[in-house]
Structures are given as C-alpha cells and as structure tokens.
Amino acid sequence: MASFKEKTRLFSTLLDPSPQPRQMNTTKRRYRRSKTIPANLHLLRTKDNMTLPSQSVLGKLHPSLKQVVLLLAFYLTAGAICFSFTNKQIKGKKTNGILDSVYFCIVTMTTVGYGDLVPNSVATKLLACAFVFLGMALVALTLSKAADYLVEKQEMLFVKTLHIHQNFGATDILKKIESNKVKYKLFMVLIFLILLIIAGTIFLSEIENLSLVDSFYCVCATITTLGYGDKSFSTKAGRIFAVFWILTSTISLALCFLYLAELNTQHRQQELAKWVLTRRMTNVDLEVADLDEDGVVSAAEFIVYKLKEMGKISQEDIVAVMEEFEDLDVNQNGTLSPSDITLAQS
C-alpha cells in the first residue's frame, strides 16, 4: 500500500513539475490549496532513491521485476534438474523427461496439484514439500510484482489521457480517472482472465479431446488451483501450453480477488472520510486540534486533526515528525524559518 501511495505521489509530482501551486485558479481564498514538491526536489529524490538505505537493506525482500523473473527461471531450472534425475521415482502419465519436470514444478508451485504426476519415493516426496513452499512464496512475489506493474501501466495511460485532453479541464479528468483507478485495473484483469478462460477451454477441447463441459470444468479447476486431477493436460503439446497458461491464469484470478479487496477497502475509506469531514465540529474538537495552543486552529492543524480522525495518520507518525521539528527549531519559537535551518544544520 505504501509503495502504491508513494507512486501515486511521485506520479502527481510528475504531472505537475512546476513549483507553482497546481490548483491556484480554483483557490477560493488566500490559500495555496495544493502545493506539490517542486521539480528539482523530485529529481533529487528519485536520484537519491537509488542509494536509499531501504533499497540495499531490503533488496532481497523487495526485488525488481527482473529479479523475480530470474528467480522464477532459477526455480524452474532447479526443479527440472531435480525431478529429471528422480524421474523414475515419479509415477503417472509421462510424456518427455524435462517437460514433465517443468510441468510438475508449475503444477506444484501454483498449488494446482492435479495428481497426474505424483512423487513415489521418500526423497521425491520431501523434495515436493520443499518445492511447494518455495513455489508459493515465489508466486506471491510474482503476484505483487504483477500488481505493481499494472499500476505503472495505468499511470502511463493517465499521462496519455491527460495529454489528449489537455485543453478540457485536465485536472477534472485526472481526478475522475484517479478515483476509478482500481475499477479500471479490475476491469483490465477481468477481460484478460476471460480471454484466458476461453483460450484454455478451446485448447483443452481441441488438443486434449475433452468435451466442452469437461474443458470448462478443467479450466475452472485449474485457475482456482483446485486441481482435482480427473481432467488434466496429458499430451506433450498440452503440457507445453499448460506451463505458460497455468501460471498466467492462476495469477490473473488472484489479481482479481486482490483488486476486489482493494476496491472494498477504498470504498470503506471514502465513506469514513466523508463521515469524518461532514461531522459537526465542536469547541472541544477545536481545542484538541489546536496543536500549538495559540487559541485558534490553522489550516495545517485542521488537516492533521481530520486526517488523524480518519485513521490515515497515527499518533506515532506525529510524534516522530515532532521530534525532528523540535531538533530543527533552534530558537524554540514554535516555527521554522531559514535561520533555524541554517543554525540546526551547522
């Protein structure tokens, strides 16, 4: 969620590279309503990101798309080698040594587990146990990367749309797309999934000679990772197709569930935000919101108070930032000015 939010922020900075306030023209009163981080600072940030400590510390826990693909390739190669060597200790319908091993790995890592090929010795059974856990972690990683990738694609689409409609209230269009972001993503993945279901059904009925109902039943049993195994891919061509199709379709269905959950969360957040915003303010609220105790509530104090009520920011966040503020506020007058910064950093 954080990386998503951060991306949204970076994206909005990208769209608005000028240090001028974006919505100056719509400001009713004397406020700069929405200041974004200026362009030079944004560049500095993205450059610095390369050496950001979290990147190096957590490189292994947050690998790039390239690293995930490499990991997948490594997993499948290792699986192909392991199960090729123990080929005789696996029973079931076989086609080709290496192909069967890769197919077995895919069926195992996605937890489809048809059972058309099963380990038949202590060694292969324990090996399968290890491969299913490692594979599950890898599938989860691939899933999160696929979700990230779709967010980036979505953002490129935004920029294009914005570019086309530059003259017709770009911010309004942006706002509309932004608020329907998850819906669009869900729609995209659903279309893709339906195409995969159709392709799988046609393939199974044509190549594996199943009836249409059996094909559809096998497709449903596969994409949900149910895998009863009474119908599965038993020909050489079928298993080559299966290696690619199973991974793509199971991940697509998982993505659908993920986006549905995100949509639900987003909807609930919006309802809560609306409720918090329209709730009547009382004098007690005012007193609590008045962070610097000067008797009035400034715009920034109001923002902090309301966002805390919405649960967007926590007490811990505020305490951490306040500590930094107090370190910078050298003359202790409760505000930061250029002279404070110079003194604090010298």
Added chain:
Amino acid sequence: MASFKEKTRLFSTLLDPSPQPRQMNTTKRRYRRSKTIPANLHLLRTKDNMTLPSQSVLGKLHPSLKQVVLLLAFYLTAGAICFSFTNKQIKGKKTNGILDSVYFCIVTMTTVGYGDLVPNSVATKLLACAFVFLGMALVALTLSKAADYLVEKQEMLFVKTLHIHQNFGATDILKKIESNKVKYKLFMVLIFLILLIIAGTIFLSEIENLSLVDSFYCVCATITTLGYGDKSFSTKAGRIFAVFWILTSTISLALCFLYLAELNTQHRQQELAKWVLTRRMTNVDLEVADLDEDGVVSAAEFIVYKLKEMGKISQEDIVAVMEEFEDLDVNQNGTLSPSDITLAQS
C-alpha cells in the same frame, strides 16, 4: 489497512482516556506533542459508529465475524444438500452420504482438491465450478476476519501487559509492543500452525495408517492446498477430522504469508520514514511546506509536509480537508475560532 489503523487509534484512545496530553512529561519544549481525542468524544464516536453510513451501505461487503460464520454454515449446508442429492453422480472412495458431501465442499472451497471424490456428470461438474468460486470468496472473507480477530486479541494482550507493568514506564513498553505487533502476531500464528502440522501428521499416521513420511507429505500437500490426492482422508473418522483441520490449517498458513507481507511493508515504510525525517531541509522545502504563506513553517505545517513526503497522506486527502476548512472559516482569516464554528453551523 484503514480499519487496522483506525483500530490502533481507537486503542490508543482507550489506553489514554484523559483529555490531558499523554506524553506531557517527556515534552522538551512548549508543545503538546501528542494530543489524543478526549474520552467523551471517543465514546460519542463509538456510539455513532453504530449508525455510521458506511456500516449500513457496506454491511454486505464488510460483515461481522458472526455473519461470516453464518455464511460458512449456510455454504456447507447448501453444499451438503446439493451433493447428497447428486451422490450417485460423484465417483471415488465413499464413506457416508452427508459426511462425504461436507468433506467434498471443504476440499473444494479451500482449493485443496484431492480428487479422491470427483464430480462425474455435467450437472455436478458445473455445480463444483460454482462452489469453488463461491468457496474461495468465503475463505478470503474468513481469512480477513481471522486477521481482524487476531488484531483484537493482540490489543487485549497489550492492555493486560500495560496493566501489569503500570509502574515501570508504561508508554515505553507500549511503544515496544506496538512496534513489534506484526512480529508477535506472526509468531502466534506460526506456533499454532506447527501444532496443527504435528496434530495432522500424528492423526494421519494413527488413523489413516500412513507412514510418518507419507503423513507429513499429505499434511504439506493439504495446508498449501496442493492436494495431489495420492494420499488423503479415506476413513469416516478421517473425514470428520479433515472437515475441521483442513479449514483451520489452510487459513493459518495463508495468515502466515499475510503477516510476512505486512512485516515487509512495515519495514519498508519505517525505512522510508527514517530517510524522509533525517533528510536535510532546504529553504525550498521550507517555502513549499509553508501552507498559509506567512513566511514561517509551523509544527502542523511541518507534519503535513513530512507525512506527504512519506506518502502517508496524498494531495487528494489535503484538498478534501481544505475544502471543509474553507467552508468553516467564515471570517476568512485563515484560522478557525469558536466564533467561526458558531457562524458556520448556524
């Protein structure tokens, strides 16, 4: 995530019911560093929550634990009835009509799909397709409820711990537990999962007469929802055990993965927050952070700026709250006072 954060906030309010600032004693300078919402307001909120619009609008999408249990019961009853009537169209190793139907439903909804019982007619095949999709959604719902439930349990543990150590710096202990919350939850679920694995292995070797390796292999194939089906529950006693054990153990493993992901996200957020907080402030930063353009940056403005940089709050959040602020600021002097509130709401 939002509901989690909100709970954390409500929880901290619960621990600190006085309207006085919680960390007054540790404040270095003239700030109330951490104001929490006063007790009366908190009570008002929880009472209002009952009639919160989001609750009624989204009741179906965000059901209570009781509703989830009811849904589960309804699903299993419907499944038992459907598959009892079509008992002859299901082939495989059978024990008892109703028991087999419930067992088949559990094996299907968790996507374990051993294949020891498989639909054998067009009607039952299509019924199984419908049941697996509905079941997956239900399992996902149960999973999210289980996660929520654990958060609540965890919070009760906090209160107890805090109560015991009241005299030895309660806030420090709270801070320590709070920052390791996800780790504790992961630890709890891991212990529970290991117990389930041991119980499953012993049961399979004792009741189903499998070797120890086969039992462990069947346990691994089940909790990961792999379900090759070469080893499964084939006795009456085994299937009664399976109905409860499969649902619990698959959800526990999914919870482990969920918490691992949460831990990873949390770690990345903390690294980013640390980096944003310790980054050198420049005069350009000061200018951007100065929301009301009075030439200096107040504490609240600094908080808004830094939390936006961290990606915790977005431009959209700020714009929405500012609109509300401007509506309330009747005299347009850029601050809210009791007279503004009275005027705005009359």
